[in-house]
Amino acid sequence: MTVLERFLQGDQSALARIISVIENRENDYRKILSRLYPLAGKAIKIGFTGPPGAGKSSLVNDIAKKLAGQGNKIGIIAVDPSSPFTGGALLGDRIRMTDMPTDGSVYIRSMATRGSTGGLAAATGNIVVARDAFGFDYILIETVGVGQVELDIIDACDTVVVVLVPESGDAVQALKAGLMEIADIFALNKADRPGSEKIVAELNMILEIKRRKSDWELPVVPTEAINDKNIDLLLNKIQTHIEHIKATGVFESHRRAQIRKKIDTILQTQVNLMIRERLRETADLEKIVSDIFEGKVDPYTASHDLLEISELKFPVDK
């Protein structure tokens, strides 16, 4: 039996093998992805983002346990591309989470990349597809930071929870940083700490403007992950948001936008390969590099000329 056949029969070790093939881009990974894609699409994807130390991992674990209690199969993906200097923390947090169900209903994986973030968004997306095709009901994705890679990953989720804490003026920072644009729900975690009521009030005040322009009442939920406080409320808001976007068509239109993005990425990769091959065959690239190095021509003019020389034009341009 092939690994794909075992995967289709629900073999966990086949899932692990296939994820590893996809992550390392081994020989057949595209062929395998082609088979998995049509099976995917059922899982709900929930993204959690926010500053280091906000308690995202605890919150994600709490939500996973509640969802598992509802009879769901949950996949957790923790992505931390931001810094090798603090990269250890995420895994450390994970190790402390010892009270997760051990019946296979919750499956955790960390994507710590340590210096190479190229293709991380694509790799994470492909692993989500594998999980989805395997039959997970919910996939929870946790990221630190909001670089482009993290934004791409979070943007692919159906519902985005931005996790903040009372300290350090993160609320206003988050709003400035454009997190308001990506948030569907704010969780103010560690809400037992001083200043939390003030921040909830401030957030609500600022968000009032956004709520008026939208039909989704963007909620601010004060949570205490380690005390299991308001986790049910947070989960309720998440599931209400999913129902809301399904009813309004946003769910489908957002997923279609993600598909368009995926096609774009595939085409770009393909066409870039073709460019490289074509240039190798038609142009004296090193001569052009020398001319630029010596200041005889600039890269923009040279690239334009390269397109001409190599007939790197589509039929429509001829």
Next chain:
Amino acid sequence: MTVLERFLQGDQSALARIISVIENRENDYRKILSRLYPLAGKAIKIGFTGPPGAGKSSLVNDIAKKLAGQGNKIGIIAVDPSSPFTGGALLGDRIRMTDMPTDGSVYIRSMATRGSTGGLAAATGNIVVARDAFGFDYILIETVGVGQVELDIIDACDTVVVVLVPESGDAVQALKAGLMEIADIFALNKADRPGSEKIVAELNMILEIKRRKSDWELPVVPTEAINDKNIDLLLNKIQTHIEHIKATGVFESHRRAQIRKKIDTILQTQVNLMIRERLRETADLEKIVSDIFEGKVDPYTASHDLLEISELKFPVDK
């Protein structure tokens, strides 16, 4: 007189205007860059990277002052795309640096992007070109973190200084994170703190292997930026490295590699624009998106078909 003419005559306000045009990609920015590129290439670019709180800004400022003392014109670019949550620190540090020369020999600019890192590496590179063309002798570039964007920015520098501190096991973390690959010089800053000797010894031991494979004796310099200790030594190592790479041809081959990368980026951008236009004209993209959404086809097969349908092939493939 046009802004470019004023720039060429050394008008600081014209430089500021042109940098703003480039940064915001205003109408004529490519035409302006085409003019500036052949004038650039003389400035030495030095990159500084390392964890937050390592004292990079102090070190960069110290080096800038020493270089200015040698009669050079210095540009400092501080890039912090990593996180909006801590993004304020960099600017805060800058404001505390009040003892910089005020004769115009040192020019500081922060690139804090707050949520949008797309194109940051390209924008930073273009601003370096403008500074270079204007006649700066040294351009010091400071980044936090080692995401792909930061790596691209640092990789474009002639000499890379990785700044570490004695605390927190950063030395080993940095080596794991692949910082050894990009470092030309290690500065162990805050070297008056406990444990610094041990870390310098550890670093030296690990680096011994790399030194054996290379003709550059990768140095570890213990510095105390705030006490002006070993800054002269660090600057000496930087200038020795520049001399070394110029003598061995690495300087030119590295810059040529950067030019190849730039051509690649320009071609990809151009060709991607063509793809989009061509698809809009020839394919029913929304039908394909629907098919993928409904699981009738996968994005890889669909993209392959799109390339066929749209004749998105270069003559060589026909």
